[in-house]
Amino acid sequence: MSSMNEKHPKPTYWRSLAELDNDPKFQKMLENEFAEPLEGPDMAPGTPARRRFLQIMGASIALSGCRFKEDKLLAFSRRPEGVVPGESRQFATAVELNGVATGLLVTSYDGRPIKVTGNPLHPTSAGGASAFHQAAVLSVYDPDRSEGVTHLEGRARTASTRKKFEEFLVSERARWQANGSKFRVLASVSSSPSLASLRDRLLASFPGAKWVEYSAVETDNPEAGTALCFGKQHRAVYQLENARVVLSVHSDAAGATDPSGVIASRGLAQGRVPEGKPMSRVYAVESSLSLIGGIADHRLSMPACSAKAFLAALDAEVSKLLGEAGKGAQPVPSAKSLQAPATQKFIATLAKDLVANRGASVILAGNHLPAEAHAIAHRLNVLLDGVGKTVTYQELPLRERRSEALSGLLRDIAANAVETLVIIGENPVLTAPSDADFAGALSKVKTSIALTEFADETARLCTWHIPQAHALEAWGDGLAHDGTLTLSQPLIEPLHGGLSAIEFLALLVNDIKRDGLDIVRRTHAALLPSQKAWNKAVHDGLLPGSAPAPASVTLATLPAFALTESDLAEVGATNGKLELVLAADSKVYDGRFSNNAWLQELPEPLTKQTWGNAVWLSPATAKALGIGDGDLAKVSVSGKELTLPALYVPGQAEGSLRIPLGYGRHFAGHVGGHDDANVTPVGTNAYPLSTTATPFVLAGATIVRVDGRQEIATVQDLHAIDAIGQQGIDERRGLLLAETTLEKFEKEPDFAKHLVHHPPLESMWNDPVAYEGHKWGMAIDLNKCTGCSACITACQAENNIPVVGKDSVLMGREMLWLRVDRYFSGTPENPKLSFQPVPCQQCENAPCEQVCPVGATMHSHEGLNDMVYNRCIGTRYCSANCPYKVRRFNYLNFHLDKVEATPFQSVKDKKKLLMHMVFNPEVTVRARGVMEKCTFCVQRIQNVKIKAKNAKRAIADGEIKTACQETCPSQAISFGDLNDPTSAVAKDHALPRAYTILEELNNRPRVRYLARIRNPHPELG
């Protein structure tokens, strides 16, 4: 299937019905009232019904104006079983990031995937999803994706066809089969068993060929660390919900960039409930604030290069406390950076706390830390009796280190030992360290074949470029973080005729099975022998119980790791020794999502920056170096330079710089930047600073201010806050975001209700409605919220929220209905971070409703503030009178202008209208001049109400989930009927720590927040 469609060399998205009418087969089918069974030449008999359904659905898209395949068109007069036109359906599938498959549920509406959420059955998502997952549907409809095979002949790139590529393969394959020693594959890290089997098949049929696993932003240091500890490579699987003490050392385990961040957030949040069971305590030691650092009770800012010394010191301290059991500890390091009394006290207290909670403590080490640091962390986890409780280990087959494999490939290319290079799903020309000079290497390879979604920096230099199918367009499989077998099914036929990685490999090796479905079925024929078992696994998206049993590990005695000069370096602004940390971005990852406008416009959780990156540095460091917030700065390290804006980020370790990777792309597309389309790159590409030896943590960096400034499009504190403003923020932060310590909370559980003293609240108006039926309400637990911002993108996807672009963000016109406010407290060097998601508060006594002159916002009989878009004329009075400022106004026709660089350009390119396929048909697409805001996902409420009414039953608690609630990795949001005292939300509202913001205004919001409780160690205060 998924043909490259030779009959249509120029694929188009929009087909007129007239064109269809001219098609004889179509005519014939129209005449034939009882259509023939849907079995085309490329359909194996007995193909499952699911697949058939998809084909029909694909055809229905053609009818509604999308791409079609002429032999599959069927009128809906014969409705496929189980399909109700106009009703959305959900299918289980999965996407893979860095070798971990996350199970998702995708909502499909008339064959169009429009919304993603986590698969509740899946161990890696448990129903939650990150912003990356949420934004996946937009990527499917990205008009910049490659539309067909292209071929580089001489210097000119010409459009080619799949057929020509296959002909090319026929002539080449024989040579590779005879001698594959000059054949190389560079592919993404993947856990897919099908891919693994095809890889083995390829390596077997092309003797001497080599396979290089590549990841631009992740190392395999954690696995290497286990090898040092246990003699064999293992993968650590954490169970943070069992932990009472969590230590994160430069780890971003709860962030979107960690492929198991969703489940880590879930586990972490489960320990953060101050009622009932004991609350966990979280420590973080890091150079930049991470999401774990944000919820940490104690946090130590420390340069990344000191991590090994820190872990060695902690090992020494813990081992001392453990006595005999702790022998073989690292010697106490002499690092001066650890000598500060506060640091010493931190380590001592932390060690005591870890030992006191033996069996319920866990240490997470950051991916970019050296293998030795991971080894120490794993050793401590074993010593602290965490194995089997807070962490389990799974054995992995021994593999070459990734970095060595890449260097080997480059050496081979330099030695002219590579003739054919196949690149699957990666963009090494952009992402490889600059000393690797991948572009240069590529030019030495005779045949290079790139299977990528976009004609990106790499694909445009390769001799062949084959469009890759999006994960939601293809059959596939993978392993969850704990090894559970995960299956993924396509939600739509490949819009541009792309191939999945397994289909492509099957083509390369001339496999008899060419179709993704056949390949995946073959791979799991033993595990899923029957059609029934297969159907169930596809339906569920996974095979329960397929995770391997945890390996039993024996701790080897670790040698005393030498601390190198850089490990002992005293990083600081004043002594001129700076370190630079390059890290995956929480929005565009390694750059692969940089053409996704939702992610580009998503505010970075910590800095709230949209549309671009900057060099992060602490205010103290910046002031010592004379660099202002937003000034252009030149970062130099090992002879390479980069100029980009500087951003003051509280919580940065002194002397530590950080630049998010994945920006500054010249061939991403109309969103992320494209030279041919005259679209300026978004942000600055920091990969050129990275080196093969030290890709992510670089010592000896310098930064100087250069002339000029660049405005950073942040959605909070867009303009520098002056002294009076800072004073105002300091005064009210504690009133808006209630926060206390566990100790004080236990003494006064309802402290949050008494933050503001006000006279008795009385209203001029009578309650308009008695609420005899439902009374919707929401509660947001600030103690669980990690600030990850997945809810923002979920809301954007669910509610057709437009993207406004950088210029409009700079003008303060972003449209996101749900914002996550971020507050710092404490000192800028070591701040406490607090997040507060703010949707519409759905006030009972709503100030917006009273001031609308045309009655466009009204109170519903279930307590919602409804927006009547048709009635709204855009006076914006409601927004002016909303104390929470949750209303957003369409100043321009953002849906048309969204990908344009300037707000006044309209979209000329009809291709971009493909993006409109992502719209949720149940939500009005707002035009310019209309106010909009959070509706508590009223369309979801109505759907469930209709369903319940038809079934003559009551709505169950938890049956209605708002988009933000559904995706929230840490389950911080509850929603439901306040009239039902047993509902989760009613219980949350009744909690002593529940409070409403700006209660004194007597708006009586329907959203209550559960106060943030910190659990500091008594000795650290």
Place this chain on the structure above:
Amino acid sequence: MATLWSETNPYLGEPKGDTDFARITDNVARVAEAPKPPIGWYIAFGIALAMLTGFGASLGWVMWVGIGAWGNMHPVAWAFPIVNFVFWVGIGHAGTLISAILFLLRQTWRTAINRFAEAMTIFAVICAGIFPGVHIGRPWMPYYMFPVPNQMSMWPQFRSPLEWDIFAVGTYFTISLLFWFMGMIPDLATIRDRATTTPRRFIYGILAMGWRGSSRQWHRYERAYLLLAALATPLVLSVHSVVSFDFATSQAPGWHTTIFPPYFVAGAIFGGFAMVVTLAVPARQFFGLKRLIEIRHLELMNKVILATGMMVGYAYGMEFFIAWYSGNPYENFVFANRLFGPYAWAYWTMIACNVVIPQLHWFEKVRTNVWATLAIGVVVNVGMWFERFVIICTSMSRDFMPANWGYYIPSKIDFLTLGGSFGLFFTLFLLFCRFLPMVAIAEVKSVHRDAHAGHGHDAHEHSHSPRTA
């Protein structure tokens, strides 16, 4: 300035010698009758027309692309357009105040200035009335705000102060227009009677509505004038009070203030009088009306400016006191932010223009000097515009939740719209100066010494010659 009285060109100067009824008529009417206005009028009209074109172009652009062409943003959802609206409504106060309240209070000096003060009111309210219509997101449907019976049974929402505005401003405009036009009827008849060409006779004849000057007509006219004055008087107070409700009834710190109605009315009279002197000084210079609009009149207006300026200053102070006295941290912050925040420059501009500089009027030399009068009038107008900017934009830019805070920067289109509204105002005003009687001929006569032959004290009061500037 050279004052060469010319029998043929009224713009060259004013009549020498004492005024009498015939000369008053002649002095005013010949401005409208002159075959050609002076070159200065053409230049001024050209500039005004160009600005008006800018107004049309900016509004056209805004309608085409959306009001995002202006700088309005989140959280400053109301910005220049509403500032301009409140500014122009404020300007529109002086006319009716002079016509109605001073009439009822028997302040006879008003007759010299009431006609063009009323005209100014009408034109200012026209300028003001445009903004609420075009500032909305969908400017093609402002009629949703009117109670138009319709098949969908949709009705405006009367709890909204914006809805009250519609009625307050609408009523005010209607009454002001009637008042102005009715007061002009005897003078239009005069021009009709003096007309030498048929078109003029025809047009002014229609405008004069059959006025013959009979005793009965005069009697009815005076009754109606009195009634309209009585009707208009509460409107002077109500319209800006209602406009201030837009802010006072909201929750935003800096808006939610009970002092707003009197404060806004005082500010409106202050700004309105400043605009009257701004217009009166050039008008009396260029149209030869120095004998009718005397320095004494300017001085009286300057005294009103001084008094209302101090009221406004008191209101500024009282806002701070109440913010502090209320103990409301958000109110406190808004006022501290006005003084020292990012918009402090606007606040201090306002204080300088509205509170400090008008104090110069304590000096007789200043308030009797036409150029100083003009300069201070302009300064007060600038200050009053900034007052609205400070109230609206500064308060909005930093409200309750710091995460929303922003800094509003107007776009170029904003400035074009603001400048363009002056273009509309001056275009209308220059047309008025050219074609309609600028001074109420009949009313001036009524307070002239000749009207009171035999009443010595009146004669004495009105017969001294004007002080020279």
